[in-house]
Amino acid sequence: MRLTRRIRMHAHPLAASAAAAVLAVGCGGSSDAALPQLTAATPATLQACATLATSLALPDTRITSSELVPEGPLTLQNVTTQAPAHCLVKGKMKERTGPVDGASYAIGFEIRMPVAWNGRFLHQANGGLDGSVVTALGSVSGAAPIAPGLVQGFAVLSSDAGHGAPTPFFGVDPQARLDYGYQAVGTLTPMAKNLIKSAYGKAPDRSYLAGCSNGGRHAMVGASRYADQYDGILAGNPGFHLPKAATTQLWKAQQYANVATKDASGQPDLTTAVTPAEFKLISSKIVAKCDALDGVVDGQVNDVAACQAAFNLQTDVPTCTGARDGSCISSAQKGVLASIFAGPKNSKGEALYTGTWFDPGIAGANFASWHFGSPATRDAGAVAFIFTSPPSTVAAFGATTGLQYALNFSMETDYPKMFATTAQYAESPWAYMTPPNETDLSALKNRGAKMIVFHGVADGVFSPMDTANWMDRLQANHSGKADAFARLFLVPGMNHCSGGQATDQFDMLAPLVAWVEQGKAPDSVTARARGAGANLVNAELPASWSANRSRPLCVYPKVARYNGTGDVESASSFSCK
Ligand SMILES: [Ca+2]
Numbered sequence: 001m002r003l004t005r006r007i008r009m010h011a012h013p014l015a016a017s018a019a020a021a022v023l024a025v026g027c028g029g030s031s032d033a034a035l036p037q038l039t040a041a042t043p044a045t046l047q048a049c050a051t052l053a054t055s056l057a058l059p060d061t062r063i064t065s066s067e068l069v070p071e072g073p074l075t076l077q078n079v080t081t082q083a084p085a086h087c088l089v090k091g092k093m094k095e096r097t098g099p100v101d102g103a104s105y106a107i108g109f110e111i112r113m114p115v116a117w118n119g120r121f122l123h124q125a126n127g128g129l130d131g132s133v134v135t136a137l138g139s140v141s142g143a144a145p146i147a148p149g150l151v152q153g154f155a156v157l158s159s160d161a162g163h164g165a166p167t168p169f170f171g172v173d174p175q176a177r178l179d180y181g182y183q184a185v186g187t188l189t190p191m192a193k194n195l196i197k198s199a200y201g202k203a204p205d206r207s208y209l210a211g212c213s214n215g216g217r218h219a220m221v222g223a224s225r226y227a228d229q230y231d232g233i234l235a236g237n238p239g240f241h242l243p244k245a246a247t248t249q250l251w252k253a254q255q256y257a258n259v260a261t262k263d264a265s266g267q268p269d270l271t272t273a274v275t276p277a278e279f280k281l282i283s284s285k286i287v288a289k290c291d292a293l294d295g296v297v298d299g300q301v302n303d304v305a306a307c308q309a310a311f312n313l314q315t316d317v318p319t320c321t322g323a324r325d326g327s328c329i330s331s332a333q334k335g336v337l338a339s340i341f342a343g344p345k346n347s348k349g350e351a352l353y354t355g356t357w358f359d360p361g362i363a364g365a366n367f368a369s370w371h372f373g374s375p376a377t378r379d380a381g382a383v384a385f386i387f388t389s390p391p392s393t394v395a396a397f398g399a400t401t402g403l404q405y406a407l408n409f410s411m412e413t414d415y416p417k418m419f420a421t422t423a424q425y426a427e428s429p430w431a432y433m434t435p436p437n438e439t440d441l442s443a444l445k446n447r448g449a450k451m452i453v454f455h456g457v458a459d460g461v462f463s464p465m466d467t468a469n470w471m472d473r474l475q476a477n478h479s480g481k482a483d484a485f486a487r488l489f490l491v492p493g494m495n496h497c498s499g500g501q502a503t504d505q506f507d508m509l510a511p512l513v514a515w516v517e518q519g520k521a522p523d524s525v526t527a528r529a530r531g532a533g534a535n536l537v538n539a540e541l542p543a544s545w546s547a548n549r550s551r552p553l554c555v556y557p558k559v560a561r562y563n564g565t566g567d568v569e570s571a572s573s574f575s576c577k
Contacts, residue, residue, distance in 0.1 A: 035484060036448035038231055040517040041119030041205035043153070048199055049087035049113075056198055058191050063091040069112075076135045079144045079536050081151060083137065086114040087199060090133075093187055094162075098173040100424075105176055107184050109159040111192060112136040113199050118153030120513070121196055121204035123189065123230070125211030125218030127497070129168055129382060130161035130180055140210035140234060141454075142491075142506040142527065143498030144536035149509060155204065157192045159184055161218075169394060171385030174425050180386065181432030182221050185209070189229045206517060210509065212236030212497040213462070216453075217433070223451055224435035227443035232516040233451040234508055237497045239462045240438065240470070243387040243418040243429045244353040246379045249461065251344040251352070253375035253406040255336045267403060270372040274333060276363070277326035282337075283363035283501075285316045290360075295562035299501065299542045300551070301360055302492050302559045302574075304457055311358050313338055340371075343463070346411050354466035361458025361493035361500030364540055370460030370496060376402035383409065387429045388417035438470060439477040441486060450515045451486040452508050452522070454553070456494030464490060471556055488556040489525060501540055503527035503551040524552035524560075524576045545569070552576055 048055070053066040066089040074083040092106040110133050126134045136158035138149020149156045162179025163170035170176040179187070189207075197203040209222045209230045216238030223233045239245055256273035263269055290307035291297045301307050313334055320328035329337070343355030361367060380402035384392035397405065409415075418429045444451060453471070455464040471488040475481075493502030506527035514520040530538040531547025546569040552560045554576035566573030 035445065037519050038206065038448045038516055043119050044117050044200045044202055046087055046113060046115040046117065046199055047201050052087070052089055052195070052198060056195065058194055060094045060187070061091055061191050062095065063089060065090045074135065074137060076137050076139060081137060081148060083150055084114045084116060086112045086150065088112050089195060093191060098176065100172045100174070101169070103173070105163060105170070105173060107159055107162045107179060107187055108133050108164060109157060109188060110136050111155060111157045111195060112150050113155040113196065114150060114153055116153060117155060117200055119205040120154045121192060121207040122149040122154035122156045123185065123192065123207070123209045124149065124156050124158045125185070125209060125215035126158060126161070127211065127213035127215045129166050130214065131163050131166035131170070133160050134158050140212065140215070141236065141508045143504040143530060143538070144534070145507060146505070146535065147507060152509065154208070155196050157188060159188055168381040168385040171391045172393070177386060177425070177429070178427060178432050182225055185218055185222055186226060189226060206231045206513070208232040208234065208509070208512065210234035214239050214242065216240070217242055220438070221435045223441055223444050224437060227441070227447070227449060231449045232512045233444070233449070234512050235451070235453045237455050237459050237462055238453060238467060240435055241353065241466060242433050245462050246383050246387050247409065247411070247415050247418065248344050248353040249370070249375045249379035250383060250406040250409040251411055252340055252371060253403070255340055256372065257407055259330070259332050259336050270375070273372065274337065275326065276368060278324070278329055278333070279368060280363045281326065282313070282317055282329065283360045286311050286358050287360050289316055294559060295564065296568055298568050299360070299544060300492055302561065304357055304359065304490060304492065304559065305557065307359070308357055313358070344411060346415070352411060352415060354463040354469060356459070356463045356465055357457055359458040359493060361456065361495055361502055364458060364495040364500035366495035366499040367458055367460035374461065375406045380405040387433070388414065389420040389425045389428055390422050391425070439473045441474065445478070445485040449485070450512060452489070452512050453486070454489040454491055454508060456491045456496060456500065456502065456504070458493055458500050459496045461496055468556060483555065487522065489553040490556055491527065491553055499538065499540065501542055503529045503549060504538065505530050505534070506553060522555070524554050526571045527551055527553050
């Protein structure tokens, strides 16, 4: 309902800017005549590689290796990509010993620079808690990208964001917190540009910052803090309000505990709160109510806003009269789910984070893992050490379980610690984790840079509604003309960065480059299902979908609607309206 109201509110300015964009694409000109048009990058060839390890003298930087990697297969996250010949440089910045825990810290990185370079720098921002240098392949957009950044010819940087393990304990170190929050990106960027200049004989013509999840957060923070350093920003399923999202995960655990089965020691097994069969049931009822709203019954719900108005958890899903057997949802479960989808509130009724949407993708395994597994295994430690000030101690945290930490976390007295500072921890978690002035991207806009954001509608941890709200506020703060430099694409059915019953394979990097360097503003991006024959098959696709179903992803708040004729499996039969 709220979304519908917002769309109406913005209908006029959005329609106007969309019309301008269509004109601009037709003319091949800029999407907004008032904004500068950045020139296109030009290719170059690698001039130096192995010698970089000894020849480079960059501030606060130790190059640990540099070697030429021949063209060949590169496997990352179960996907094998044929990578072009490239120079792989590894190193560390700002090596130091932490004053609190005495541990060794550094900003570890690698950069992969193709022999045949497109003239562009891609800063691959990584997910989760960081803490490992994920292979710098540039897989930053959608599930299992066919042509990641390195294959497209980018020089790609990846880092561990300032700590060497993907665990939350670095949060006791004040500087490691800041590096994770934003300073690693700021420290690495000039180093990477200098390194690229040494390798090719020229600095990158254009620079891009991209990632999903926490990587999407890095990208959104960069859009605010480092707008002078980047020409294009790509933020997927961004955790740009991560401290609120993580504490909400703990709150969810508290809600689910009310309807979960308890083990012999009295501890709730959260996975029993709503079973996979029960989520599938709810998903099927959402499909039944909402599928046709976009003009075609195809198992996909593109009109998210209309669906929120149409679907009613209480009346559209059968209420159990006896035992739970997968064919019904108990009244108590409905109460918990209604509360969780509405979002957390404290005892004063104040919203502590945004709620989320009902979407068929909530039946996805990834959605369930965020709701039931993550609070105890991931969010508890992250909140204890990184998102509250002062951080917990290893001894105190070790004295309890992750689940108990989650269940005992007070939304009244613990939640506000994300805004706290101490003499030792001088910036609050909220300050270092989130984009300052998040709805004022004037610096980015005014120099001709562009930003693309995408978000799966069935993300189990970061609310897509929160991201859409941000886009609404960005529009309002930029006189309804934010589409000239920032666009949001919702991905119906998609879970956190990938998965779910969705067309979740797409490339937004190339469209971002075309927008930045040629003024071709993207009105839609084609996405594909990963059925049989895909490079990484999505086992959750309904059997009724063709293996290579395609759909347009649309600029929010437009949605993909069936044209009334044409192959239902093809994106060409749909239009963004
Ligand atoms: Ca449909």
